[in-house]
Amino acid sequence: MSAIELIRLALSRLRRGRVRAALTMLGVIIGVASVVGLVSVGRGTTARITDQLSSLGTNLLTISPSGGGGSTSTLTLDDATAIAAVPGVAAVAPEIQTQAVVATSTSNTTTTSVVGTSADYLTVRAYEVWQGTFLSRIAVDQGLRQVVLGATVATDLGLGAEAVGSQVTIGGLPFEVIGILQPKGGAGFANPDDEVLVPVGVVRKYFVGGTGIRTVGVSVADGYDMQAARDSIAELLRVRHGIGTTDTDDFQIFDQTQLLAAASTISGTLTLLLGGIASIALIVGGIGIMNIMLVSVRERTREIGIRKALGARGRDILSQFLIEALTLSLIGGLIGVLLGLVVSAVIGRIAGWGFIFDPNTIAVATMFSLAVGIVFGVWPARQAARLDPVIALRYE
Amino acid sequence: MSLLRLEHIGRTYDMGHVQVQALHDVSMSVERGEMVAILGPSGSGKTTMMSIIGCLDRPTQGRYELDGTDVGSLNDGALARIRSRTIGFVFQSYNLLPGTSAVDNVATPLLYQGVPRRERVKRATAELERLGLGHRLRHEPTELSGGEQQRVALARALVTQPALVLADEPTGNLAVHQGLEVLKLFQDLHDAGHTIILITHNPEVAAVAQRSVHLLDGAVVDGELAA
Structure with missing residues (x-):
């Protein structure tokens, strides 16, 4: 089966269970939005600190007696x-x-x-x-x-x-x-x-x-x-x-660029830390997807049996469920990116460093949500693919 | 040459400490174009027979040859391929995909054959129209009567032009007159040259077939005698 067929199948399935799909995605949405939002807060802080340090003069040497x-x-x-x-x-x-x-x-x-x-x-x-x-x-x-x-x-x-x-x-x-x-x-x-x-x-x-x-x-x-x-x-x-x-x-010479470097190292670490904390939310969102997919495999045991009887191979079933999980996580991820951008624009406006748009963060957050889909989607999908058609068909 | 041939087939389920022998030394064959009923009370091993003939399961003893292929030696992928190309299933409880329109249900076996969407829809529509369901294409299973659902299931079994149509209690869930309609459809298919195996507990249903194979306690009682 081609990827387009699988995506079409996944989308029609998600359309049928809109509320459930939305709730499942919510975990990923919140996770990705917090990653994007917090990382931009971190970057905003960094930018502000380096700006202020630069305003002291970047070509400055301060000599003081030791x-x-x-x-x-x-x-x-x-x-x-x-x-x-x-x-x-x-x-x-x-x-x-x-x-x-x-x-x-x-x-x-x-x-x-x-x-x-x-x-x-x-x-x-x-x-x-x-x-x-x-x-x-x-x-x-x-x-x-x-x-x-x-x-x-x-x-x-x-x-x-x-x-x-x-x-x-x-x-x-x-x-x-x-x-x-x-x-x-x-x-x-x-x-x-x-x-x-x-x-x-x-x-x-x-x-x-x-x-x-x-x-x-x-x-x-x-x-x-x-x-x-x-x-x-x-x-x-x-x-x-x-x-x-x-x-x-008996004197020391202090270099402004040293201070700048130290400050950006510190705030870079801070940004990483914030991103790290936020990605916990993303992992929790991924577990939500896995949970729903496992429930879904159980509920649709009979459907899986029918599909196998109609000629579906194990890997057709595997890709069907995996693409479903990926669709959930990717749509959630994209909504999360948008939400995160809105949040960071609002925070940037309030805090005064303006809107910081970083394509890297967005790319990383999107990749991360895809990875979440794969990691947490594979196991349920394998469960589905391995079902014995005879047992699956008899499942009530 | 026979379409399918079972030689001394046995199926044993290993339930841990107990071994259950669902089929025991079953031999039979079905010629192309034949309509055969496998008749037996519940617990006689009918479902196991259907699973093995339908390549959903492998025998633990004996040899099963379908369309010239020894099925026992095939892996899961190859079995799926045989189900996809050679067999059309009709189930007792219709087993239509829920929340999926009649035309998409009928098109699903073609999906697993890799037929492009446009052609799938065309062929599925043609099959449904042939069975008198041209006005129900976009209806979902819950919007169809039992008889209509079974006709959708039949269309789904036929859309791939399978060598063998395998029907498990096709009238089991239907009211009498709908059951008769469905049996009439099977007869028409037989007349059109399809090879059909009907699995049933009902001798009246089996009577539609050219011959019956009687199963009791996992063994053929007087199978070939009825021929």
Whole structure:
């Protein structure tokens, strides 16, 4: 018998038992829909995390002293200046950080991070200016008391676009507001918009003593190898700090792409886990199919006997029942894919990462549902094929 | 040459600790174009006879030759092929496929012969029309009377032009006048040259046949004497 004949037979059979077929398929539908839905949630999460990490700058190297920071830091402003001369380094932003109260003339106050940095900070940390300008090189070199506000700080203080040019006090000292940053959105661990930026010399002079700095952010020029830049910087710092070839570094260089890779590994695992959990539902659906097919073989024992008397071979019966199971699982699978796409579109809309369409997931889910049909259909079909026609014909 | 020949056929069922001998040393033969009744009370081994002649089962002793082939040596697939090509079954309880239209029921044996759908429907329709059921093609078994169902079953047995029509109590479930109608159909088939074996417990039904083989307790009593 040809495949078309078998499919026609299976479809006419399923049409006769619509309710039962629908209920049997429901297991597969739910299973496939959860696989498609949950995997797309996993992918959405991954996409969002990597997006946010990328927004921190993918060509970013963060250098920090190992073993404590602050005033005991071994990393100095001179180190930062020297790093700027390394080939491939596009921008260098040293950072010194402290907490301080920021107040407006109308006595709105907020406590936030005060970051002393250079004009390159904007490039290195991938911020954009919303209003006004960022700290200029001149302002940084001369240590002018100018401040750029993070978006959250501006909101907390009730300051809008008109605030550019006005005065605020930081830790009691007056500063001129020269710009407000675009909000960046939270990356999970800290709010990057809750900070104000002032020239590094100003923080050094008024807030944090000593010569150490907390971190140096380095932006590597496009087209340069991150690893090469990283090695050059490490070599430079080892020379500057007088570290021998066998000694341990007193600094560490942290690569943004490492974080990205780690994050996508984690969320990839998460996606797999979600898919794995969902496929349990699919297996349960498959068992539902097997159950119904076994019942069906029993109910149709006489029909099987008749078909054998009319000339059906064992494998005609086997393929008839197998195709029935496959039809159930495949139709269920396709409906499940559609449902899963709807679910993931809705979740994507609510969560804000949009609709993620992945043909791979759909192909895998469809293949999986076919496999479920085969695995759970073979046994009942074999039972049917093996029936002795004499006994089957006498079966009431 | 005979169409079928049974030589010392025996069929023993192994029920674990008991062995049941359903047939014992049965010999008979049927010529082409003959109409033979196998007559016997219930429990005499009629059903086992039908199963063996119909190639649904194999004898445990003896030799069964159908249309020149030794059936005992065949595997399941080859037996199915013989059922498909050589034999047309008519059962007591009609045994039509439930939920399937008359025409699809009649077309089913052709499906297993690999005949294309269009031709199956054409031949099945022609067969049903020949038996006066042209107006019932799309009806399902539950929508047909007993007599009509048995005629559908007959059409299904004949659609493959089998060498042998094997009928098991063909009038068993029918009212008297319908039974007579069906027997008349068998007679017509016989007149048209079909080889027919009627299996029955009813001597009146057996009387339609040219000769009867009497079965009792799994053995032929006076089989060839009636010829």
